Amino acid sequence: MTTTLKTILLAGTFMGSAGLALAQDLPPLNSDEEEDRIDWSQLEAEFGPIPAPDDGTAVGGVSKTLTNEYWRSLGEGYQNVAEEFGVEFAYQAAPSEGDQLAQLSIAENMMLQGYDALLFSPQTDNNLQPALEAAQSQSMPVVNVNDAVIPSVEHYVGNVQRDNGVRVAQWFIDNTEGGKVAVIEGQPGVFAAGQRTDGFTTTINEASGFEVVASVPANWSREEAYNSASTILQQHPDLIGFYANNDGMALGVVEAVRAADLQEQVAVFGTDGISDAYNSIRAGDLTGTVDSFPVLTGEVAMEVALRLLDGQDLPRVVATPQALITSENIEQYSVEDTDKLREMLLAE
Amino acid sequence: MNTTSDTKQTGGRRSFLPAAINLRDAGTLLGLALIFIVFAVLNPVFLTIPNLLNILQQSSINACIALGMTFVIISGGIDLSVGPAAAISAVAGAALMTAGVPLPVALLGAVGTGMLCGLFNGCLIAFAGLQPFIVTLGGLSLYRALALIFTDGNPIFGIPPEFRSFINGDVLGVPVPVLIVGLIAVILWVVLNRSPFGEYILAVGGNQEAARIAGVPVARTKITVYVMSGGLAAIAALILMGRLGAADPTMGNLWELDAIAAAAIGGASLMGGKGSVIGTLLGAVILGALRNGLTLMNVQAFYQLLATGIIIIVAMLIDRATRGRA
């Protein structure tokens, strides 16, 4: 317990100065295009080994929701590094993916508890803004991990969202003769969803012979994705592929394809690399997913937090790895141990 | 033959009953105190001034929505469309602000948008005689759709810094949103307890047909409560917009349920005719304190939901028990 007194002081400053600390000089962050960036693999080379944190260092993690395996895996990654370095770590999330105010309350409540750094994954591009400002006003390092990006955030850890869509588009270009494809989008207005869709659509439109016949939001919901995909398949029975902005939706699409009895013809891709997606690929249902290695991402994010606490001046964006997983390479990536995964990815 | 003395006796014995109205609020307060004591014992941070202010700040948006909801519920209705009405108001306000319209005009525009949503609900309910649940369920989708269509799903950034620093400021340490909602609550308390309109709402919710025959302007009363609810949703939206620095068309997801929960914990009856401004405020703070305390104790979100559910049901059971068969 880092004493109540400290908390009171911290919180007092927060309350008093919240009104002043609004304007930040940083330009709005676009995590995909920001030039001040570094690949995760270069961290150790550039900044040396992870510095040992002070005794009693505490880091808080605020996730979107724990109903999605991706965010649980991310927390696992945080926890791995926290344990390794003896950091006190707490991980909390909103009860549902859409409960933006609950997530904000959780973030604010955690700030009051005297954590030294905060790792958060906002539900929208702005719902954690007040927590971010409060943290900035007391010089508490905040790392925005993945997905939605608050434009004024100083540190971002995550994959290049756009590249995610590009990889899937590339697969279609390399492995098919062209045809009709459709996109199942995530929550409208969320940065990651927009970038992934854009990467896919732009890339595939540049190749010849492809047509994106539909691109509809299903709000990260498996059920909505199932319904949308069913409708699209009805309208375009000659469709050759789907790209979904996350795995949950992709698995919904798989069911719709199966119901339409078009498994042989329609390729389905997801994003995230959750275990259900892996199982589905092994079973031959899902064609592939872009795994962004949530556990590893979590580890990198915690590493970044520890480096920031040590005072290192890191680039604004730390890019994390991702890879297109299909039945061809699935066994290679199915490793429990993240150290092995690291080695493998570093070797690429 | 001495009937008169008997009647007097019964009369005297029952005369304490009007105090029962405030008894319910006292019960809510007791519940709140209990929650505070438990958390204060379990976590030293809980009972610090900054955390208490934090709870109030976090509860203020729900309280603002819930106050409007309370009026609607007292009138015998329900407003499921508050979240989307807030979103569309925020989007409208932000669009005006970023278009360079003077701030006060933009604020009026936002509140006006919310009130228009309420007017639409209210007219369908009062004149077309449709059920409030269904009308506002329609509104829930309709207003959300309008907000998403208008913004193409993207949040509007670029809220003027002076507005942001106003909302994020404080007076003597008390956050501005808390003060705004406090002021609204005082006004609404007066409206409900001291104005003819308050009597009309209670009468319409208590017995609509009797109220009509007694000369209460039923349609006007109903429409007004929905307009109020829409306006308060817009004010809540403005507060959140000031805090977030953006107007998000997805804002306000599930607000209606939190608001109904706060009103119900505070003693509003979904059958209409009963409800209290103070009770609803306390209800909102109970929900806020619960979330705050559980987060401080590092309890996972799923259990927070569990606790919220239990609190609501316990409040209803106590309600049932204390009101008895009267």
Next chain:
Amino acid sequence: MASDIIRLAVDGIHKGFPGVKALEDVSFEVRPGEVHGLLGENGAGKSTMLNVLSAVLKPDAGEIRIDGATIRPSSPKEARAAGIAMIHQELQHIPGLSVAQNIFLGRPLKTAGGLLVNRRAQERRARELLAELDPDIDPGRPIHELKVAQQQIVEIARALLDDAKIIAMDEPTSSLTPSEFDSLAALISKLSGQGVSIIYVSHKMDEVFQVCQRATILRDGRFVATVDLAETSEDEVIASMVGREISAERHVSHAGTDVVLRAEGVGDGRMIRGANFDLHKGEVLGVAGLVGAGRTELMRLIAGIDRMTEGRVEVNGVERRFRTPREAISAGIGLVPEERKKDGIVRDRSVASNIALPCMKRFSRAGLIRRAHLRREATSLMKQMNLRPPNVDRPIGQFSGGNQQKVIIGRWLAADVDILLFDEPTRGIDIGAKSEIYDLIERLAATGKSIIVVSSELPEILRLSDRVVVMREGEIAGILSGDEIDEGRIAALAIPQSKSRSSKQTAEPVSQP
């Protein structure tokens, strides 16, 4: 039939609710085949007593014996099994189900396998039961298509199916026509001849005297006396119910000549057609007619509650069209509705709030209600009207029917309307409060208010009215004044002349006195 053997003994029953003693040491006995009245003002404890008998409520002390054996039923079902059946004022059937299904509700006859309901057997048994009671009732008909009186008979059949030894009837005639009452009386005497004991609860003294042999009188939850009705007068019974004498002097007219309200050809396009009448200043105009003749509907048109589609209404010589009751009120017309609970009171609000509803402006300044002023005014108004208990802050729902009625009347006095429409002003009100309401109506007329009283009770019409409008099948059949007003003429006008004309009326001709 009536012998000295005791069928039902109620011995020292106590029942209290928080803050109230509903029954205190009540004891009485009912003999086999006896029709036993249970009398008392509203709030005297009759309903509580019935609820204790049918085991809806559990007594705090005392016991109930049937044929000498103590019974302790813990649910209405057990009470029925012990032989006590209850026929409620509001009949408890399920609309949509057939007569037979309702009779066998909760104890269906099964088919051989025991899984399915044997509808045919049920209908056969129901037909047997009903044959004795009313052969006109078809067991296969949906119950809601029957007249109220017939529905009541179905309830009785249900009780007989259970081999009830005692049937308790709570206000069985409240919605029956006189001729229906006669059939019920005949049926009751038949049942009593078969040895079934009847407990008969009613406000109507003439009925009680016609049907019952003995009666037990309750007052304020206490036993007053069990009397042999053959040896007691109505006035004696009423006096012991009320605890004081009731005055019954005739009406003194205060009617002037100015017409304050004129209806010309008023109709609603459905039921009411071409109603013409005048109401004079200070006059009490009675409106008589059978149930379903359109009296309530006519009042609702005049009070702006329902929409008038034809004709015109003049108030003080000016034509008015009311779209809402609020507009009628501002023209000076207020209605005291028949169904107080549904149309009159806002139950959870205080007396003062209920009074202030039509005239908020009067009690407000700068948009805010002057609570102290309102309380003062309401208190003084209610003191004049003898509200008991005289506390205007109490929710109106906690008052008795008579006192609620005083508040509704007080509402219109506070709003200072000139024309008061009373629809069945004493329905469900006990005798003491009844005479207070009569006095009040007369005092109002004396102060220049103009009054219309709709009533199904002829004595009430005769006592109060200066003139009497008689309605029949949605039309005004005639207007009687002065010496013309007597029961015979009213009845003659009220009865539909031709059976062939289709009508919504549930009533049959009034029996001539």
